[in-house]
Every structure is written in C-alpha cells, then in structure tokens.
Amino acid sequence: MTDIVGYAYGLTVLAGGLVGFIKAGSLFGVLACLGAYQVxxxxxxxxxxxxxxxxxxCVMGGRFYRGRKFMxxxxxxxxxxxxxLRYAIRLISK
Structure with missing residues (x-):
C-alpha cells in the first residue's frame, strides 16, 4: 500500500528544502521521500x-521557538x- 501521507510530507519538505538545499545543502526532503518509498x-x-x-x-521546532514565525x-x-506519532505508532504496533 502506497504511503500517500508520507509522500505528501516528503514532497512538502522537499519543496521547502529546495531553498534550504541551495542555502545549506539540506537533503531532508529527499530522505523523507525515500522513507515514504520504504514504508x-x-x-x-x-x-x-x-x-x-x-x-x-527538533531542528524546526527550535527555529520556531526562537523565531516565533509560523512559516x-x-x-x-x-x-x-x-x-x-504516525511512524512511532506504526513501529510499536508491529
């Protein structure tokens, strides 16, 4: 079964991560999509x-806490x- 939610999350992070990659070399979007593929x-x-x-x-939570900017x-x-929460529940309920 395709992990549609995982892909949506990965693509959202990837879209935002394109700017992050250009600025800092971030690959989180690619890793999130790879994880959705594995799931x-x-x-x-x-x-x-x-x-x-x-x-x-952790990373974005810290930035949100310090900057108080939602976007x-x-x-x-x-x-x-x-x-x-979704993936932890999935792993716990093995």
Missing part, C-alpha cells in the same frame, strides 16, 4: 521516516510531530 514497500520499515521526522521536529518553521514542526 510503501514494507509498512513495518518506518525507521528512516521516523528518524527524519524526529530530526526535523516555514511552525508548519514543518506541526507536520513533523504528526509524522513522528
């Missing part, structure tokens, strides 16, 4: 997706939190 092929293979989501939650840090923080 699509094996729903229990959510480790990469979980790690990427946790890292983005893009707040949005990515919320999306990352949702994905962390």
């Amino acid at each position: 699509s092929n094996n729903p229990r293979n959510a480790t990469l997706s979980l790690i990427v989501s946790i890292v983005l939650l 893009p840090a707040g949005l990515v923080t919320i999306l990352s939190l949702i994905m962390v």
